[in-house]
Structures are given as C-alpha cells and as structure tokens.
Amino acid sequence: QVQLVQSGAEVKKPGASVKVSCKASGYTFTRNYMHWVRQAPGQGPEWMGTVNPYGGSTSYAQKLQGRVTVTRDTSTSTVYMELSSLRSEDTAVYYCARLGTNDVFDVWGQGTMVTVSS
C-alpha cells in the first residue's frame, strides 16, 4: 500500500537547522509531486513547499523563502525538508503529503514533531 514514513522527533536550539526525511513506498516515486505542510500547536495547517521528484524543481511559500529547502533522492524514494535559522515559532508538526491525481493531498506521512527551544 502507498505509505509515507517520516523521520523522528527533533529538538533544536534557536538559530539551528533541522532536516526531516520522508520515505515513500507503494507507488512510482517520480510520478507525484511531494509537498510539506506544517501545523503549529492548536493551529491550522500551513503549506511550506513542494518538489517534483522527477526533475527536482521546487516551489516554496514566500514566507519561508531563503530558510526552507526541499530535495529528493530518487535512488531511495526519499524527500527531505530542511529549515534553517530556526525560531520558537517554527515549533510544529511537519508533514509530507503526496499530491494525488485530483491535485489534492491524498496520502500523508505520520508527522514529525520539531521543537525549537533554548
């Protein structure tokens, strides 16, 4: 079955960087864009960015431009999201989500909690 499995929880200090992975299985990795969405405690989801696993092209939320980088490794069917210059407001659960045939997020990872605290 189609599955997205993310890396484990992280605790980081302000100013540090974090890199979260998302390993896909059960489908042809290069056929579907992968997106990253985060959700701060008690808040609605926030779209962060996307990568085309076939060619590697990316697009990011303007708010996070310059701090977020999404990459992919086709040999392992894994997508990565790196966020730099972390601040307390970046504390959230980070999800990868596959863009399905109807242009919506049809499969989600289990989420990775990132806590930014001094």
Place this chain on the structure above:
Amino acid sequence: EIVLTQSPGTLSLSPGERATLSCRAGQSVSNSYLAWYQQRPGQAPRLLIYGASSRATGIPDRFSGSGSGTDFTLTISRLEPEDFAVYYCQQYGSSPITFGQGTRLEI
C-alpha cells in the same frame, strides 16, 4: 493569498444529528478547487472531499460537500462517534495553497 475562514469554530452535537460546516474564501476559488480534511487527535489530516463536492476513495456517503465561488459547505448527514474531530478546508486553485483554521466537532 486566499484567506479561508471557517465557521463555527466549535460545533457541539450528538451522534445521529446533522452537522453543517462552513468555509468562506476571501476571493473566488478557481474551478471550485476546494477540499475538506478530517483530523483526529494525534493523526495526520485525512482527505474527505475534493473539487468542492467529490468524495475521496473510501469516504462514507454521509459526508457531502457543496458550494462554489467563495462559499462552501461540508455536511455530515448522521454523525457517528468517529466523526468527532477537527475539519479543515483547503483551496488549491491559487498559489499558495491555503487552509482554514478549522472547525472542531465535539459531542
């Protein structure tokens, strides 16, 4: 960016009742590219409705979506115990993709 405003913030109902959730967009959502997701505590969001009114695979027919332009509605015809969760609308017709702040459906 398109701001989505959901109402009410919290809806208190009982199993068997009908739930009506609203999502209003700050500008027209092109092609009715409006989706609804359900999120239970500690879980990732789950796709319910796309294209404003099409049910995703495996979603029971007690869930239905309607609307166009700036006003959209998710209706749950007869609430089951497992339906008590938080519901989010999302527009994907314009970049950036945006989500509403959610409606909590509680017993």
